Amino acid sequence: MKRSNLDLWVRKTEGLPVLDRAAVEALQLAGLNALLERERARGGFYSGLPGGLASLSDLASLPFTTQADLAARGSGMVLVSQSEILRVLTETSGTTGPAKRVFYTPGDCENTVSFFAAGLSELVFPGSRTMVCMPFSGPYGLGELISAAVESLGASPIKTGVGKSCGELSDILRRERPDTYVGMPAPLLAMLKVCGRGTLRRALVSGDACSLSVEQGVEARLGTRLFPHYGSRETVFGGAVTCPAHEGMHLRENHMIAEIVDEEGNVLPRGEYGELVITTIGMAAMPLIRYRTGDYTRIFKEPCPCKSPLLRIDRVTRKGPGAEILKLDEALFGLDGLVDFHAKYAGSAVEILALTLAEPAQAEIEAAARRALPEVEVRVTARKCTRSDRPLYPGKRSLENAEAL
Known part of the structure; x- marks a missing residue:
């Protein structure tokens, strides 16, 4: 089985002659220490943290960043000037509390496009046509970033967006003849049930949790395996993506360090389920240190059949309501x-x-x-x-x- 295309992307992006586990962890430790130095010099939210750590295991000694911290003190987490901010995304909690605001630089968005292209290259090919069923919210929105990645692969994005009626989707499938879909999982299954697959043969799903029944329903109708992806606003939309082995999602480890913790905040060994905690060492505008995502998964302890050294996470779920x-x-x-x-x-x-x-x-x-x-x-x-x-x-x-x- 061929290795994940993400491996080649990490090697090229980081200038590594060889990509193995030691190289990944050395890259992460260097990135983490560079971030801690920036934080101390900036004097913001994280200025009380040490200026460097001796090993990645020492990361567990640092305090968590919570969603409440991000909402209340997010501006203190920004490490660049306002002139360098390209985009600000605001997410309300549905309550009277403050909204979360996440800031991006052009470089943050360009890195995500590059990551998207690496992941999509497993199923999007030159000359193909990709149905992008994600929100289009203006320059550097999610739909725009995915479309840019599709175009970089020599393929054509069909900018469908979200909220289309069954009739509109049926017309698009017939008129545009897409072979690939990128969008949320449940709407994909609904479209396949109502409209049929048409020319669609491959799909990457993201933007929402994907239950096993949805995954199986999509795969039965497409006749091919699904490529799940995990991302969030805090990762500039790109966090982990499936390889051709289809046994978990490889983490974007050159830009992010992942941990799994239990309810008390104790780091769990690989293979055990808990809350995903991320440290976004590759983000320029608003890197987060030990951010509790509220998403639940596990990091596989076994190596991937594709032989990639990049760690994988399992299907992402939620807890509570x-x-x-x-x-x-x-x-x-x-x-x-x-x-x-x-x-x-x-x-x-x-x-x-x-x-x-x-x-x-x-x-x-x-x-x-x-x-x-x-x-x-x-x-x-x-x-x-x-x-x-x-x-x-x-x-x-x-x-x-x-x-x-």
């Missing part, structure tokens, strides 16, 4: 006739609106939902999907009003 929607995704998207659903709390009950391919099998959907959430009352309303229907979630899927429980 965010886990409930994943339970429903797993249970409901495995039903062949279900296209999409939206779930919300109404008092202590969960109300589900489901779109189906044929006449609504409301009892079947309700039974599956009750098995997924046996501790709550479930009410289902189902109707047949039409050409005018759009995805029931514009972005990440969630069980709304979970705090009402």
